[in-house]
Structure formats: C-alpha cells, structure tokens
Amino acid sequence: MLNFLEEWSFFGGSILLIFIGLYGVLSRKNMIKILISLGLMDTGVNLLLVALGYVEAANAPIINSVNPSNAAAFVDPIPQALVLTSIVIGTAVLALGLALVMKIYDKYSTLNISEIRGLKW
Amino acid sequence: MKFRNLIALVITAAFALIILQAFTITPAAGEITLNEFGKADINNRTAQLYLNKSVNTDNKKVIYQESKNLESGSANIVTSVVANYRSFDTLGEITVLFLAAAGIGVVLNLENSKKKKFAADDSSLILNTGIKLLFPLLLLAGTYIFVYGHLSPGGGFQGGAVIATAFLLKMLSDNKFEIKEISITLVESTAGISFVGLGLYGLVTRGSFLENFMATGTVGQLFSAGIIPLIYIAIAFKVGAELTNIVKNLIEA
Amino acid sequence: MVNLTLIIALPLLMAFTMPIFKMLNSKLPKFIALLTTAFNLIVLSSNFTEIMAAPLILELGGWQAPFAINLYVGPLALVAAFLINGSAFILSIYNLSQDYQFDDKFYLLFLMITAGASGMVMTGDLFNLFVFIEITSIAAYSLTTFAGGSSYEASFKYLIIGGVGSVFLLLGIGFTYSAVGSLNLAEIAASAGLINPLLLQITALLFLIGIGIEAELFPLNFWVPDIYTEAPTAVSGIMSGAVSAAGIYALARIFFTLFPAQQFFNYLLVIGVITLIMGELIAYQQENIKRMLAYSSLAQMGLIVTVISLGTEAAVKAGLFQLINHSILKVLLFISAGVLISAAGSKKIKDLAGLGTKKPTAAFGFTIAAMGILGVPFLNGFISKFMIISSSLNADQFLITFLILAAALIEIAYYLKVVQKLYFEDLEIEVKNTAVITVPVILLTLLIIGLGVYPQLIAEPLEKAAAEILNNSRYIMTVLGGI
Numbered sequence: 001m002l003n004f005l006e007e008w009s010f011f012g013g014s015i016l017l018i019f020i021g022l023y024g025v026l027s028r029k030n031m032i033k034i035l036i037s038l039g040l041m042d043t044g045v046n047l048l049l050v051a052l053g054y055v056e057a058a059n060a061p062i063i064n065s066v067n068p069s070n071a072a073a074f075v076d077p078i079p080q081a082l083v084l085t086s087i088v089i090g091t092a093v094l095a096l097g098l099a100l101v102m103k104i105y106d107k108y109s110t111l112n113i114s115e116i117r118g119l120k121w
Numbered sequence: 122m123k124f125r126n127l128i129a130l131v132i133t134a135a136f137a138l139i140i141l142q143a144f145t146i147t148p149a150a151g152e153i154t155l156n157e158f159g160k161a162d163i164n165n166r167t168a169q170l171y172l173n174k175s176v177n178t179d180n181k182k183v184i185y186q187e188s189k190n191l192e193s194g195s196a197n198i199v200t201s202v203v204a205n206y207r208s209f210d211t212l213g214e215i216t217v218l219f220l221a222a223a224g225i226g227v228v229l230n231l232e233n234s235k236k237k238k239f240a241a242d243d244s245s246l247i248l249n250t251g252i253k254l255l256f257p258l259l260l261l262a263g264t265y266i267f268v269y270g271h272l273s274p275g276g277g278f279q280g281g282a283v284i285a286t287a288f289l290l291k292m293l294s295d296n297k298f299e300i301k302e303i304s305i306t307l308v309e310s311t312a313g314i315s316f317v318g319l320g321l322y323g324l325v326t327r328g329s330f331l332e333n334f335m336a337t338g339t340v341g342q343l344f345s346a347g348i349i350p351l352i353y354i355a356i357a358f359k360v361g362a363e364l365t366n367i368v369k370n371l372i373e374a
Numbered sequence: 375m376v377n378l379t380l381i382i383a384l385p386l387l388m389a390f391t392m393p394i395f396k397m398l399n400s401k402l403p404k405f406i407a408l409l410t411t412a413f414n415l416i417v418l419s420s421n422f423t424e425i426m427a428a429p430l431i432l433e434l435g436g437w438q439a440p441f442a443i444n445l446y447v448g449p450l451a452l453v454a455a456f457l458i459n460g461s462a463f464i465l466s467i468y469n470l471s472q473d474y475q476f477d478d479k480f481y482l483l484f485l486m487i488t489a490g491a492s493g494m495v496m497t498g499d500l501f502n503l504f505v506f507i508e509i510t511s512i513a514a515y516s517l518t519t520f521a522g523g524s525s526y527e528a529s530f531k532y533l534i535i536g537g538v539g540s541v542f543l544l545l546g547i548g549f550t551y552s553a554v555g556s557l558n559l560a561e562i563a564a565s566a567g568l569i570n571p572l573l574l575q576i577t578a579l580l581f582l583i584g585i586g587i588e589a590e591l592f593p594l595n596f597w598v599p600d601i602y603t604e605a606p607t608a609v610s611g612i613m614s615g616a617v618s619a620a621g622i623y624a625l626a627r628i629f630f631t632l633f634p635a636q637q638f639f640n641y642l643l644v645i646g647v648i649t650l651i652m653g654e655l656i657a658y659q660q661e662n663i664k665r666m667l668a669y670s671s672l673a674q675m676g677l678i679v680t681v682i683s684l685g686t687e688a689a690v691k692a693g694l695f696q697l698i699n700h701s702i703l704k705v706l707l708f709i710s711a712g713v714l715i716s717a718a719g720s721k722k723i724k725d726l727a728g729l730g731t732k733k734p735t736a737a738f739g740f741t742i743a744a745m746g747i748l749g750v751p752f753l754n755g756f757i758s759k760f761m762i763i764s765s766s767l768n769a770d771q772f773l774i775t776f777l778i779l780a781a782a783l784i785e786i787a788y789y790l791k792v793v794q795k796l797y798f799e800d801l802e803i804e805v806k807n808t809a810v811i812t813v814p815v816i817l818l819t820l821l822i823i824g825l826g827v828y829p830q831l832i833a834e835p836l837e838k839a840a841a842e843i844l845n846n847s848r849y850i851m852t853v854l855g856g857i
Contacts, residue, residue: 006159048548068185093533096224097537100533153568155552208434210443224479310390310393321383327436
C-alpha cells in the first residue's frame, strides 16, 4: 500500500500537475494565470524527470566523506542534470512571457485575452 | 461550466488518459518500458559510465580523496554531467537565459521609457538594515556555492541565483541603489565569452569543443576537476548578471 | 577543412560579444552578423566533399561517441545547414539596409536563431535537440517584437504554445530515457525495437506535439500566421526559410531514424495532407499579403511532410528538393513583399496595385519567386513539383496526387492574383523610400534559375541525403561503430 502511494504520489502527482497546467492554459482567460499554468506544467515535468531517475534507498550522486566511493548506490545523475537545464529554460520563458504581458497590458489595459484582438484562440 | 472550460477539460482528460497508460504497461518478455518508481536500472544506463567516470577510460573505482587523474575529476557527479560530459547543453542553457534577458530588454523598450523604482523613499529601517547585513552574506554564500560546486551540492546556477537574489533584495529596499546597465552588460558578455573561449581553447589544443585541457587532480579536493570550476565560475557570473538584469528590467518598466 | 562545431560556437561567441561591438561602433553589429553567416557558409563548403564521402561525427568535449553529446553531420544535415545559413546570409545582406531600434540585440538574436536551427539539424542527442529548439524559439519570440504594434500578442501566443510543446517534448525525452537509458539518437534507435509498442506510440505522440510546433503541422500551427504577419520581414524570412526547415529535419530524424514504423508515417501523411489543403484554402482568402505568404508557407510544409512520409526514395528526394526550393523562394518572397509593403505603406494586397513599375526590383523578385512556387518550367519549383507528382504516382497514391494537384491549382490562383495586381492595375499612391534589395534578388534569382535549368547541381547531395534518412541502420552503425 505504501509503495503504491509513493509511486503514485511521484509519477501520478507530477502527471497531474502537468495536466492541471494544461487545463489552465486552455481554459483561463487571464494572461497571468495562463503563465502560472505554464509554470505548473514545467514543474510537473521536472518532478517527473527526477522521479524517473530515483533509486530506492540510494544517495545523492556525490562522492564525499559519507559515500567515499562509487560502490555505494546512487540515484541517476543524468535526469538531475537535465532538470537543472530545463528549470533555467522554463524560468527564461516565463520571464519573457511576463515582460510581454506587461507590454500588452500597457497597450490594452486588460489582461483578459478575449478582449485583445489578435490573441483570441 | 462554460463551453470553453468543458472543451479544455475534455482535451486535458484525453491527453492525461493517454499518457497515464504509459505507467501501467506490463511489458512482454524482452520488451522495455518505463522503470517502476524507485527501481531505475542505473547499470544499464549511460549514467553508470558517468558514475564510474569511465566514458573514455576503463575505470571502475572512484575513491574520495584518493583517485587521481580521472577523466573527469568532480566529486559531485551531477556537476560532472552538467559541466563536463554534457557541457554543450549547459552552454545552450545559459544562451537561452541570455536571449531571454536580451528579449526582455527589447520588449520593455527601456531606453525610451522612464525608469521606475520599486523601493519606497522611506522604506522601513528594519528592512533596510536587515538587507544591508544580509547583502554581503548572500554574496559570500553564493560564491561558496559556486566555488564548491564540484564538491558539494550546488554549482554555477544556484550560486548565480543566490547572488542575483542579493541584488534583488537591495533593489527592493534601497532606492538609491543602482546598478549601471553597462556593468551588467560587461559582466554577462565577459562571462559568456570566457565560457565559449574555454570551449574553443579545448578545440584548438585538444581537438574537440569544450574538451578538458587541465589536469583533473584528486577527487574531492578544491583544486581539482580540470576546467569544471572555471566553467562554473563563468556560469555563475553569467547567471547572476542575467537574472539581475531580468529582475532590474521588470522592476524598472 | 574547418571543424564544424564552429558553426554553432562562432555565432555564440559573436552573440555574447555583440553588446561590446555596439559600444565600439553602432554600425558594427550588422556587419558582424553578415561576416559570421558568411563564415559559416565557408565552413560548410570546406566540409562538403568529406561529408559526401562519409558522415562526420564530432564528439563534443572529447567524450566517446554514443555516451555524451555528439554532433552528427551527414548529407541531410549538411543540406539543411546550408539552407539555414544560406537564408541567414541572404537576410543579413537585406538587413544591411535596415535600421532596428536595439540593433545589437537584434543581431545577437538573429545569429542565435541561426545557430539554434543549425544546432537542431546537427545534433545527435535528444536533449541537446530540445535545448536547441528552445534557443530557436526564444530567439523567435524576442525577434518578433521588434516590429512593435500587434507583434507582442503574436509573440505571446507563440510563447504559450511553444512552452506547452516544450513540456510535451521534455516528457517524451523523459520517457525515452527511462526506457532506453540513453539520450543518444543512435543508441535509442538501436533499442527502439525493444520498446513496448504502446509506450512507443505515446512517446511518438509526445514528440509529434513537441516538434510539430516547429515544423508547423496542422493542429499546432495557429501561431504561424500571426508571427509571420507581425514580425519584421527578415524575421519572417528566417522563420520560413530556416526554422521550419530545421523543424522538418528534426521531424524526419525522429520518425525515420528513431521510430521507423509504418503506422507513424500514415499518421504523418494524413496530418501533412490536412495541413496542405487547409493552408492553401485559407491562403486563397487572405487580403493581407504577409498572411497569405504565411498560409502558403504552412501549406508547403504540409506538402513536404506528405511527400516525405510516402517513404519511397524518389518521394523523399522530391520532398527534400521541395524543402530546398521552399527556403529559397520564401526568403525571396518575404523580402520582396517586405519592400512592396513598406513602399505602399500597407499590407493589403489591393494597395499594392501598380507597384510593378514603381518598385521594379521587388516586384520582379516577387514575381519570379511566385513563378517558382507555381512550377513554371526552367525554374526550380518545376523540377521539384514534377518529382513530387511522379513519385507519388509511382507509389500508387492517386488520391494524394490528386490532392497535391488541386492544392497547386489553388496556389496558382492566389499568387497570380498578386502578380496581376502588381503589373496590370494601377493605384495613385505615393511610393515611399524603401530598402535596396538588388543584391539578394540577383543572388536568389540566379539560384532559382540555376536549379531549374541544371538540377544535377544538387543531385548528389539529395541522393545521399535520401539514402541516409531511409536507412537508419547506417546511422546507428556510423555512431555506434566505434564500440
């Protein structure tokens, strides 16, 4: 039972985050909320990547005085490195998106996409 | 519930159902599928080579403070992946951040608009004093994080982000505090040029871009790991400058 | 022979240095961009014979091929890289007569969109592909906003759909890595047969969503018209000529090398045909010339995907030829349309009447490119259209052939409408001063006629590229051969 919960809280939970985000992107009309939803999707996929590289009862992949050799069990370092990259990319996209929102708000004085011509979808 | 939301819900649910199936697959004999949670098979992954530091060499053992002159000298394996085995990705990643910062500068069109200040003229004494005390400590912590990136958790991105936080706090509290545009530009350009420069030096001396051209030393010592610390220093300055720039632009617009 | 990594490394270096160049001299950035793209073309040419003989594998960081990031430059990647850097070079010449507000930032973004697209076609690593897609799209989001006006909304729209797409792409990468345990394309391709079929389908769907956005495929392409309409001309040109080519390349790489299964090609065929027909039909109704070109561009992407997913060697060759022609013609169309628009001060087709005599160079450029797209004999489009029709007939796809011909008819209608407006109608308007585009028009016209009269010029690369993409075991052997 505990195993089941653990598995689904990591895999299912991150998938859930992705799809809450997707629902938000598709259904919200406020630009800031759309960006927040996009952020949720990013977070979800990052969590999932880390979870896919997890090994039970293993250590962080660092060789130090606690784990003095590579014989110890380590979790997969590659997804962690990928996630580092993808977090930074996600941040960059969100920051750029926010800047665009500021500009669009200046122009139309609204955040509602259905009131902005050229943003309807 | 509005029609739009209903459509969104249907699309989302359909996608979620398709993708969740991936986790319920029981593979037939000889087939491979996603690993179960907590049962990632590291031995069959490229990761094993990175853990053994045996991509180019036939190495099996890495021992703390003992193993010498391995192909990649970092004790933190994630760091060796980020800044050595897959450093090309990392170069791409700081480029993304650089492009975003440049893009934000363009979008907000700062040269023409009046620059605003976030901090109030009379921001509270406690905030001001607290941040004055915190500022050098944050810079120190950030520096520690990126300098020890190859030995302990942390690295250029994290260190750079902490340093950017220090500047952000300063911008929030002190309305006389100002970072000159030109100094940010110079720092980010220099850091970027030195990253690519390190790569090109490897290309010229060793024959492939971003190749390590320094001795890797003993695992676990501060002066080890070849060019990893140098790359991390460049990244930290770049990320710090980039994030400061982004925050500054967003505040001043 | 110069190391091919420089195609990505040098633009990066120049982009990082661009603010400093700006401080030295405000005219410097545009020349740096021109020189860098020219240098890239020289690097590519110097590697030409070598790559035609055998694909080149560049191990980045000196790590042995399948275990870290490597670049794989075969004939196909070479052709695509030539297209990308060639378009960028031509557009840099065009940019010499343009003034942008933040020119250092414009040119650094312009260089990075080129480098990102080149990286997309050269990389041999799945996650690296993702990073380059992100570089390309972030550069595109920012470049679009240089036009001001409504470009912010267009850019925001693209940013959202691009962001969602990248999440799905990353999810696909995570699934692939978890199953196969490697990110190298060759290693994944080698064990793709072992992956559970259901998982394979789900992963393929995720990749289709992620890369379909760059390749402008049907349900994911509603950002294209807005971006192409609102962005500055040079940006529309590079998006149409280079980024979409890179997207098609990535799609072909994923579906031919990574997961070569017949069912995926059937899906791609359907998607391609829908994109083609929709694009042509909507293009026909447009009154805005840039929007018309955007939809025409979509339709062409659909055509290329349709033809390539027929999967025979002749069809793939025809599709690649069409891709090359599309890049050349669309770059010319966009720059001449850009000049016509700024001369008339309007993007409406009906306001362009009579510009044929007032702006002869641009009108000539537009006309010859339109003729090329329509497939007038002795121009390059004729050869590729002919190859497409004959290859789809040979593959016994009569319905597809019919649809392609019908789409071509619609295309003729709307392009001739513009040409007719340019030359046979007149409007009393004051023509504004515009950029001089004589050099790019001459260069591209020579290319168009050259390829039309003497298509053997690129016969060898095309032959090799088609053979390469259809034979994924050779790709795997080349990369994994060392172990």
